[in-house]
Amino acid sequence: MQPRRFVLAALVLAALAALGWFASRGTAPAPAAVEARVQTEARGSAPAAAELERVNEDPARTTVIAPEPASEAYGPVAQTRPVARALHGQAPQGGLLVRVLDPSSQPRIGAEVTFMAIGPDVRTIGGPLLTDSGGCVRIGGKPDTSFDIRASDSLGLYAPAYAFDKHLADRTVELRLEATSLHTLLVTDEQGAPVERFAWRLLDERQYRSHDTGRMPLDDNGLLHDTIIPGPKSWFAATDAEREQHPAGRVELRTGSLAFVVQVEAEDFVPAQAGPFVAEGAPAELHVVLQRAPGLRGRVLRDGQGVAGASVKLFRTPKDERAPLLNGFPSRIQAWGVSETTSESDGGFLLPLRTSGEFVIQAVAAQKGSAEFGPRRFSAITGADGIELVLSAPGAIEGRLLIAAEDLKRYRIIGGSCGDGQACSVHTDEEGRFRFENLRPGSWVLMPTDEDLVPGRIRSMTIRTSALQIGPRAICAVYPGQTAHLDIDLRTKAVLVGELQLAGWEGASRRVTLNTLGTTFSRGATNEDDPPALLRLTVDQPGDYLLSLELEARDPEHSLTLEEQLHLEAGENAWKFERAVGELVLSNPLDTEVRAWLGCELGGTRRLQAGIKLGAHEERPLHGMPVGTWKMLRWEDGKQVEQGSVLVTAGASARLEWK
Numbered sequence: 001m002q003p004r005r006f007v008l009a010a011l012v013l014a015a016l017a018a019l020g021w022f023a024s025r026g027t028a029p030a031p032a033a034v035e036a037r038v039q040t041e042a043r044g045s046a047p048a049a050a051e052l053e054r055v056n057e058d059p060a061r062t063t064v065i066a067p068e069p070a071s072e073a074y075g076p077v078a079q080t081r082p083v084a085r086a087l088h089g090q091a092p093q094g095g096l097l098v099r100v101l102d103p104s105s106q107p108r109i110g111a112e113v114t115f116m117a118i119g120p121d122v123r124t125i126g127g128p129l130l131t132d133s134g135g136c137v138r139i140g141g142k143p144d145t146s147f148d149i150r151a152s153d154s155l156g157l158y159a160p161a162y163a164f165d166k167h168l169a170d171r172t173v174e175l176r177l178e179a180t181s182l183h184t185l186l187v188t189d190e191q192g193a194p195v196e197r198f199a200w201r202l203l204d205e206r207q208y209r210s211h212d213t214g215r216m217p218l219d220d221n222g223l224l225h226d227t228i229i230p231g232p233k234s235w236f237a238a239t240d241a242e243r244e245q246h247p248a249g250r251v252e253l254r255t256g257s258l259a260f261v262v263q264v265e266a267e268d269f270v271p272a273q274a275g276p277f278v279a280e281g282a283p284a285e286l287h288v289v290l291q292r293a294p295g296l297r298g299r300v301l302r303d304g305q306g307v308a309g310a311s312v313k314l315f316r317t318p319k320d321e322r323a324p325l326l327n328g329f330p331s332r333i334q335a336w337g338v339s340e341t342t343s344e345s346d347g348g349f350l351l352p353l354r355t356s357g358e359f360v361i362q363a364v365a366a367q368k369g370s371a372e373f374g375p376r377r378f379s380a381i382t383g384a385d386g387i388e389l390v391l392s393a394p395g396a397i398e399g400r401l402l403i404a405a406e407d408l409k410r411y412r413i414i415g416g417s418c419g420d421g422q423a424c425s426v427h428t429d430e431e432g433r434f435r436f437e438n439l440r441p442g443s444w445v446l447m448p449t450d451e452d453l454v455p456g457r458i459r460s461m462t463i464r465t466s467a468l469q470i471g472p473r474a475i476c477a478v479y480p481g482q483t484a485h486l487d488i489d490l491r492t493k494a495v496l497v498g499e500l501q502l503a504g505w506e507g508a509s510r511r512v513t514l515n516t517l518g519t520t521f522s523r524g525a526t527n528e529d530d531p532p533a534l535l536r537l538t539v540d541q542p543g544d545y546l547l548s549l550e551l552e553a554r555d556p557e558h559s560l561t562l563e564e565q566l567h568l569e570a571g572e573n574a575w576k577f578e579r580a581v582g583e584l585v586l587s588n589p590l591d592t593e594v595r596a597w598l599g600c601e602l603g604g605t606r607r608l609q610a611g612i613k614l615g616a617h618e619e620r621p622l623h624g625m626p627v628g629t630w631k632m633l634r635w636e637d638g639k640q641v642e643q644g645s646v647l648v649t650a651g652a653s654a655r656l657e658w659k
Helices: 076-080 405-411
Strands: 063-065 096-101 112-118 123-130 136-139 146-152 161-166 172-176 181-189 197-204 250-255 260-265 272-277 285-292 296-302 311-316 337-342 348-351 357-365 369-378 384-390 395-402 413-417 424-427 433-439 442-448 460-462 476-478 483-489 494-501 509-516 525-527 534-539 543-552 558-568 571-578 581-587 594-601 607-614 619-626 628-636 639-648 653-657
Touching (some): 096 112, 096 146, 181 260, 260 285, 296 369, 413 433, 424 433, 476 483, 494 509, 494 558, 525 534, 581 607, 581 639, 628 653
Parallel strands (some): 063 123, 296 384, 395 483, 494 571
Antiparallel strands (some): 063 460, 096 136, 112 146, 146 161, 197 260, 311 357, 395 433, 413 424, 413 442, 494 534, 509 543, 581 619, 594 628
């Protein structure tokens, strides 16, 4: 099949601690039991077993917008499946209108809409959003963004619907949910005894077969990935809270018209799956047999004594060379715990381990401190024993913001993290003083934030392909039982005064942003009001920043973005971008519409990106392209893949064909 740009059906990020959107778990009611919780996912055409491929993939580079806690607008459904927000009545204006219908073409109130906004090197996961009384929600993004959208029924009575490669210019997208058929899932151990407490998920073929390559990657246990979920939740790992009681090991589920697999996870067992099944011929009873796993055993200690009641969690380490940013802070672990437990009276613990890989174990005990073990590679088949987690006494940070009184409100909340994925925050007082307590010893990063950060609650995750994604570095060391003192001076501002000279883009709309890098504490800045050739941005502290200049042509499907790392000194800092331009002709020989992403490295930390939508067999000249070697990129299984390049020279025309 022809390679296609990476597209994803939308992702449901329920509180991120339970990110299970395309692969829901739960029990399905009989059709009359409308208020009961159902979780279904089903779609696809039947793949041959020989097509299954084992693929080791890096996690997707993604920005995640985490949902807010569930409202009670839709009764028991909202209580069991958190949503980002519920819309009622008329949907807000602007953006892309998504209308969800049931199989009889009636608006589906309270349907969940999730989406992936795909840009040149950043992808944003949004939702779930609940449809309003007209079955509608609106989603927004940048003009050079494409959207992959998924709609599912909150009550699970209908199968999901998908839309790919949608744009703001499309204005309206209509998704029709599917009728379903009922099946029974039976879960037993190797001796045939029912396993009654487990979590499960159902993947349709649009989930487990890569939209880019047609491949069906497997994890270390031989289970299919959810290829449209970036990051660790693409494989199946449930928390204790996600496992539910199912009498006699049975649960009902509903499937749609496409092929599907069912995956099951239970404590003390290695995850397993049944399928793929052709939807039309799938058996009424789906049987999954679980194999026991030895897990990871050890003790939590403090001063040589076992500590009871400590929280012990297992986390994967990032596969990518760049650490993810969790709630804006760099992290040496991935966002979601693989498993967790509580230490016994003697400090002993048993952590379920169902997939081989590199992990970090964290332990926390109230008033007694924290510990971290790893990174260490473990095997799900052999497990491990004798692990010791020795708690260190917590430390503290206290300090003061040195800033004008009128600016203190902008820095009311300060966030902090030591890279363990557990960001926290404190409020300053009226004089800018602040204090963090009960901190894990180590190197800490502090940054201003707009919201309170609670350890264990992930509000956002960002991983970018850009080499400029440096992220903040530690600015304070915390030692066991000690208080570190830190003053942050924001009294001297830095100003960026810039000029843009780029032929062909004189009338383009422009958005300029400065985001902090390194140890810089200041808030960022955004400017959209100056004339196109000029820009002026002010930040509260000299230091390192990432400049992003976004230009949108009159053709809403053509954009250009410049990125550069800058070090700003106190006072005014001059910046200028001036470059000759040429023409780049893009050609799409395929029978389908494609979204082309282009990248050009200009030397140092300066680089350009562009996006353009091409219809089937369309050829389009792009004028005003800065000179340099432009590479055409596509998303493939969560990674950017180069598929050709061409040199654009001043005043000349170059050609690049989509492959």
